[in-house]
Amino acid sequence: xxxxxxxxxxxxxxxxxxxxxxxxxxxxxxxxxxxxxxxxxxxxxxxxxxxxxxxxxxxxxxxxxxxxxxxxxxxxxxxxxxxxxxxxxxxxxxxxxxxxxxxxxxxxxxxxxxxxxxxxxxxxxxxxxxxxxxxxxxxxxxxxxxxxxxxxxxxxxxxxxxxxxxxxxxxxxxxxxxxxxxxxxxxxxxxxxxxxxxxxxxxxxxxxxxxxxxxxxxxxxxxxxxxxxxxxxxxxxxxxxxxxxxxxxxxxxxxxxxxxxxxxxxxxxxxxxxxxxxxxxxxxxxxxxxxxxxxxxxxxxxxxxxxxxxxxxxxxxxxx
Amino acid sequence: xxxxxxxxxxxxxxxxxxxxxxxxxxxxxxxxxxxxxxxxxxxxxxxxxxxxxxxxxxxxxxxxxxxxxxxxxxxxxxxxxxxxxxxxxxxxxxxxxxxxxxxxxxxxxxxxxxxxxxxxxxxxxxxxxxxxxxxxxxxxxxxxxxxxxxxxxxxxxxxxxxxxxxxxxxxxxxxxxxxxxxxxxxxxxxxxxxxxxxxxxxxxxxxxxxxxxxxxxxxxxxxxxxxxxxxxxxxxxxxxxxxxxxxxxxxxxxxxxxxxxxxxxxxxxxxxxxxxxxxxxxxxxxxxxx
Amino acid sequence: xxxxxxxxxxxxxxxxxxxxxxxxxxxxxxxxxxxxxxxxxxxxxxxxxxxxxxxxxxxxxxxxxxxxxxxxxxxxxxxxxxxxxxxxxxxxxxxxxxxxxxxxxxxxxxxxxxxxxxxxxxxxxxxxxxxxxxxxxxxxxxxxxxxxxxxxxxxxxxxxxxxxxxxxxxxxxxxxxxxxxxxxxxxxxxxxxxxxxxxxxxxxxxxxxxxxxxxxxxxxxxxxxxxxxxxxxxxxxxxxxxxxxxxxxxx
Numbered sequence: 001x002x003x004x005x006x007x008x009x010x011x012x013x014x015x016x017x018x019x020x021x022x023x024x025x026x027x028x029x030x031x032x033x034x035x036x037x038x039x040x041x042x043x044x045x046x047x048x049x050x051x052x053x054x055x056x057x058x059x060x061x062x063x064x065x066x067x068x069x070x071x072x073x074x075x076x077x078x079x080x081x082x083x084x085x086x087x088x089x090x091x092x093x094x095x096x097x098x099x100x101x102x103x104x105x106x107x108x109x110x111x112x113x114x115x116x117x118x119x120x121x122x123x124x125x126x127x128x129x130x131x132x133x134x135x136x137x138x139x140x141x142x143x144x145x146x147x148x149x150x151x152x153x154x155x156x157x158x159x160x161x162x163x164x165x166x167x168x169x170x171x172x173x174x175x176x177x178x179x180x181x182x183x184x185x186x187x188x189x190x191x192x193x194x195x196x197x198x199x200x201x202x203x204x205x206x207x208x209x210x211x212x213x214x215x216x217x218x219x220x221x222x223x224x225x226x227x228x229x230x231x232x233x234x235x236x237x238x239x240x241x242x243x244x245x246x247x248x249x250x251x252x253x254x255x256x257x258x259x260x261x262x263x264x265x266x267x268x269x270x271x272x273x274x275x276x277x278x279x280x281x282x283x284x285x286x287x288x289x290x291x292x293x294x295x296x297x298x299x300x301x302x303x304x305x306x307x308x309x310x311x312x313x314x315x316x317x318x319x320x
Numbered sequence: 321x322x323x324x325x326x327x328x329x330x331x332x333x334x335x336x337x338x339x340x341x342x343x344x345x346x347x348x349x350x351x352x353x354x355x356x357x358x359x360x361x362x363x364x365x366x367x368x369x370x371x372x373x374x375x376x377x378x379x380x381x382x383x384x385x386x387x388x389x390x391x392x393x394x395x396x397x398x399x400x401x402x403x404x405x406x407x408x409x410x411x412x413x414x415x416x417x418x419x420x421x422x423x424x425x426x427x428x429x430x431x432x433x434x435x436x437x438x439x440x441x442x443x444x445x446x447x448x449x450x451x452x453x454x455x456x457x458x459x460x461x462x463x464x465x466x467x468x469x470x471x472x473x474x475x476x477x478x479x480x481x482x483x484x485x486x487x488x489x490x491x492x493x494x495x496x497x498x499x500x501x502x503x504x505x506x507x508x509x510x511x512x513x514x515x516x517x518x519x520x521x522x523x524x525x526x527x528x529x530x531x532x533x534x535x536x537x538x539x540x541x542x543x544x545x546x547x548x549x550x551x552x553x554x555x556x557x558x559x560x561x562x563x564x565x566x567x568x569x570x571x572x573x574x575x576x577x578x579x580x581x582x583x584x585x586x587x588x589x590x591x592x593x594x595x596x597x598x599x600x601x602x603x604x605x606x607x608x609x610x
Numbered sequence: 611x612x613x614x615x616x617x618x619x620x621x622x623x624x625x626x627x628x629x630x631x632x633x634x635x636x637x638x639x640x641x642x643x644x645x646x647x648x649x650x651x652x653x654x655x656x657x658x659x660x661x662x663x664x665x666x667x668x669x670x671x672x673x674x675x676x677x678x679x680x681x682x683x684x685x686x687x688x689x690x691x692x693x694x695x696x697x698x699x700x701x702x703x704x705x706x707x708x709x710x711x712x713x714x715x716x717x718x719x720x721x722x723x724x725x726x727x728x729x730x731x732x733x734x735x736x737x738x739x740x741x742x743x744x745x746x747x748x749x750x751x752x753x754x755x756x757x758x759x760x761x762x763x764x765x766x767x768x769x770x771x772x773x774x775x776x777x778x779x780x781x782x783x784x785x786x787x788x789x790x791x792x793x794x795x796x797x798x799x800x801x802x803x804x805x806x807x808x809x810x811x812x813x814x815x816x817x818x819x820x821x822x823x824x825x826x827x828x829x830x831x832x833x834x835x836x837x838x839x840x841x842x843x844x845x846x847x848x849x850x851x852x853x854x855x856x857x858x859x860x861x
Contacts, residue, residue: 056414058421104598110417111356112553116594119546123591130584174715177704181712183414184701191661192767193687193716233542237425244422277433284426288419289407412702 020157024150032153036221038262039156040214044239045246045254046163047210052240053249054176055203056183057106060240061117062211064124065094067230069212070219071128071135077143077220087216094212095205102201118236125231140226143219152221159217163210167251170206179203183249233277241280244287247294252305256295328575334533336571337471338526340564342544343551344475345522347563348482350552352515353405355416358424360523361544362431363393367524368531369435383470386528393524397517400427405516406509428542436538467529474525475564482560543587550594556607565605569593612675614639614802615660615691615771621668622655622826629655630826633669637771642793642803644817644834646810648847652826653806654696657773660804661693662686673771688719690770694760694777696806700748706759707744710734710766717767731766738762738792754785758792765796772796774805778812790815810838822846 023032048062069090076086101120108116129138136142170176178199181189190196219225229235238261239254246257269276291298296305346360367389374380374388404427408419482488490501490511502508530536551570555562570590578586597604617635621628630652637643645653658664660671662683671678678686692713701709710731715721722730735744738758743751748759757777764772774793778786790812797803807813813820813834820837822830824846830837837843 058418060421060425104595107598107602108553110413111358111421112549112557114417114421115356115358115546115549116553116591119543119550119591119594122543122546123588126584126588177708177712178716180704180708181701184704185699187663187683188695188699188701189712190683191663191687191693192713192763193684193718194712195684195716237429244418248418274437275433277429281426281429281431281433284422284429285404286426288422288426289404292415292419292422 024153029149032149034262034266036149036153036156038258039160040218041239041242041262042254042258043156043160043163043210043214044235045242045258046160046167046251047207048239049243049248049250049254050167050170050179050207051203052243053253054171054179054183055200056179056249057109057200058114058240059117059204059207060114060236061120062207062239063231063236064117064121065098065208065211066215066218066235067121067124067128067227068094068097069215070225070230071141071215072212073216074141074143074219074225075134078141083216083220087213090216091209091212094208094215098204098208099201102204106197106200106204121231121236125227128231129227135227138227140224140229142224145223148221148223152217155217156214156221159210159214164251164255166210171251175199175202237280241284243294244292245283245294247296250296250305253294253296256301260295324579328579329572332572332575333568334468334571335574336568337468338529338533338567339547339551339571340567341471341475341529342523342526343548343555343563343567344478344560345519345526346548347552347555347560348522349516349519350557352512353409353420354413355405355420355424356549356552357516357519358421358542358545359400359428359431360520360548361541361546362428363397363520363523364527364530364544365435365536365538365541366431367393367527368536369439369527370524371528371531372536382467382528382532386470386474386525389524389528390521393521394514394517397520398513400520401513401516402509406513409512428545432538432541439538467532471526471529474522478522479560547590550590553604554593554597556604559604559606562604562606613637613672614674615804616672616675617656617660617669618672619669620656620659620666620671622652622659622664623667628826630659630666633823633826633828635821635828637802637804639770639802640797640800641818642797642805642816644813644820645804645806645823646808646813646820646837647823650825651823653823654775655826656823657693657775657804657806661691661773684716687717687767687769690768691773692717692764692767692769692771693773694757694764694775696775696779698753698756698760700751700756700759700763702749703747705745706735706740706748706751706755706762707731709748709759709763713763713766717769734762734765737795738765739788753780754782757781757789761792761796765801769801771802771804774803774807776806776808778807778809786812814838 019026020035023035044062044066047065048059051057051059051062069087072090072093073083073086076089077083081089105113105116105120128135131137178189178194181192181194182196182199186196215230218230239258242257242261243254244257245260246255247253268279287294295301342360342364346357349355349357349360370389370392371382371385374385375382380388404423405420408416408423411419490506527536547570551566552563553566554569555564555566570593573589573593574586577589601607613636615635615637617633620630620633620635622630633652633656635643645656647653655664659666660678662678662681662685665679673686673689673691676689678689681689701712704712707728711727714727714731714734721727732741732744735741738761740751740755740758740762743755748756751759757780761772761774761777777793778789781789786809793803793805793816803816805813805817817834820830820832820834821828822837822840822843829842829846830840832840
């Protein structure tokens with residue numbers, strides 16, 4: 001695509017980044033918190049999609065990495081570890097867990113894999129709740145207080161932007177090509193030399209990194225988490241709904257989905273305090289019936305995305 | 321010590337029987353639709369609630385309710401299938417997977433949320449006392465025994481139904497070879513819808529028994545669906561006998577775990593069994609490899 | 611002598627069904643071997659075993675003298691055995707180019723350097739007549755294009771042995787002639803070809819040697835002329851003269 005045509009796009013991006021950087025001076029802390037949460041959810045949506053969209057295995061248990069990252073960071077912070085060390089170790093733990101658990105889980109396919117990974121969340125939640133001495137049990141755990149909103153905000157922005165860039169390049173890399181081939185036809189992929197078992201495990205481990213990292217940043221900012229807040233239904237499903245609503249298997253899909261849902265939540269949720277789950281559920285059903293490819297593959301959004309050169313993966317999910 | 325163990329085992333087998341019945345239903349729907357119904361647990365929950373309502377409002381004992389809910393839920397299941405699942409049934413495998421997960425998960429959330437709303441938020445536990453029907457045995461409650469026998473009878477007659485009747489054979493035909501079934505003239509949509517209805521009706525029936533023994537909450541559906549999936553994998557994909565056996569194993573395992581390690585650990589056992597079978601024999605106890 | 615490919619007493623059972631019984635095959639380097647037989651004879655199962663998609667119940671496959679038992683499909687591909695599928699299985703939403711790139715990047719023991727990959731993939735696509743179609747999603751290609759894409763993807767792995775599974779079925783006579791020509795060119799590049807085919811014309815033109823399978827058993831082997839006039843083969847395809855109900859498949 002033409003450099004000159006791309007100019008307005010780059011201009012908008014730089015403008016946006018400038019606004020984000022300057023936001024603390026332009027807006028109230030409520031807005032900062034909103035963008036913070038958006039970043040957290042978007043990171044989760046993007047990292048989910050590496051396994052859910054690129055590899056084609058719907059890992060409904062993605063938030064397990066988030067929760068593990070959050071709890072590990074919290075415990076380490078309480079023992080005096082520095083933030084960087086705590087985050088680093090949290091990532092390692094979540095990655096190791098992903099590597100171990102991928103061995104039995106990837107023997108399942110399709111819906112079985114989805115349900116098994118979903119069950120993993122409750123399993124870990126029960127374990128965490130029962131290890132009362134370490135984790136504070138169902139009452140939750142607090143970390144050293146401090147007004148971390150400002151640095152946490154910037155940290156979250158850096159993480160989500162980094163994840164976006166990573167996701168973009170992954171989709172255009174050789175490894176990404178392998179993941180797509182596994183999604184399209186795993187058996188054939190193997191016959192053409194792709195080491196599927198290894199790559200599936202790698203994909204799961206890779207996707208756990210942004211999730212656990214952002215989990216640590218989350219707890220550092222909130223200074224308190226409970227099993228429910230990090231292993232609950234909301235944090236488990238929202239990022240996945242965002243990724244699917246926006247468009248699974250692409251980098252921009254989750255971005256669209258996250259922004260769309262966050263906006264809807266902001267304006268709708270507070271006005272209608274009931275039936276949140278019902279609305280979520282209905283969105284999921286409608287998506288499944290009419291738009292499993294998400295927003296970016298609809299006839300209105302698709303051309304825009306392709307013109308921006310972000311649309312290679314859009315061919316996936318033809319209307320049948 | 322021993323009487324305790326027997327009591328535990330019986331309790332476990334009974335729970336397992338309930339699980340097995342529901343898992344049997346799930347196995348049937350999976351065989352025909354090639355789609356794992358994440359909303360299956362919701363139907364158990366709804367069946368349980370209906371059993372409760374029938375008992376408190378009409379004094380209907382659970383055995384009759386368990387039969388009564390079957391036709392009701394067959395119809396509900398048919399409706400669910402025609403409205404939500406038939407539209408996506410012709411999609412290629414990966415799209416079918418994504419769409420079916422979206423739809424059944426979404427349906428679960430809607431059912432849960434609406435039920436919780438009409439059943440007065442926050443969550444209400446419903447305890448249900450045993451109807452004073454039978455002579456009590458010395459160690460074992462004969463009511464529980466009756467329930468167990470009833471479940472086995474139900475499962476057994478279902479197996480017969482599947483093997484002998486036209487509809488039953490059609491279901492198995494579709495499971496084994498869809499194209500062949502079409503060629504032979506089996507009305508696919510009709511049979512699929514009926515199968516789905518049957519599957520969820522079994523779950524509802526199991527739910528009626530469930531509520532005679534345990535409390536029921538509107539949010540138990542999804543964890544139950546996960547459990548059923550574990551059972552189906554444990555027993556072997558595609559094996560109906562396996563689902564029942566898997567259910568029994570899980571029931572006993574949960575009972576034993578609750579007794580020896582504490583009730584808060586028993587939700588984990590389903591998952592541990594799943595991981596174990598995946599490592600040791602991924603195709604399940606009664607499953608076939610290819 | 612070391613054969614390019616050798617199957618020693620290959621047996622495959624599925625449950626109670628004997629799909630293959632005591633298959634012994636020797637394929638010399640550079641030849642084009644044909645495998646024919648009625649539907650259900652086990653031909654594709656044999657390909658599955660050779661390519662590593664399925665393990666044999668008994669027996670072993672040897673590639674250039676090296677036993678392949680226990681090796682997974684990825685490794686076997688990298689050693690130099692590639693295949694196409696009877697019912698085409700491209701990576702649907704990936705473009706033709708991406709399909710070939712998968713084979714090129716992962717199917718070789720020494721893939722070319724990054725910068726050269728696209729060019730080389732394009733070369734293979736052009737050789738197979740898919741020159742201008744590289745950026746089309748492979749599921750939107752025509753049947754003949756898809757079949758050629760399958761071959762291109764397999765060629766991208768620089769195979770020593772190419773397994774072609776009914777690669778001309780469904781093609782028009784003109785398309786068939788072109789494909790026959792292409793396969794000859796592939797042979798001149800030093801690739802050993804084993805082809806399952808129903809279309810006798812193709813088999814007669816290309817193969818110097820044919821093996822006939824029926825119900826998983828080797829019933830005949832030899833030159834096309836000999837095999838086609840072998841009474842056992844005729845019976846396998848057409849049934850015994852007096853029994854009308856044993857009509858086999860003949861294209």
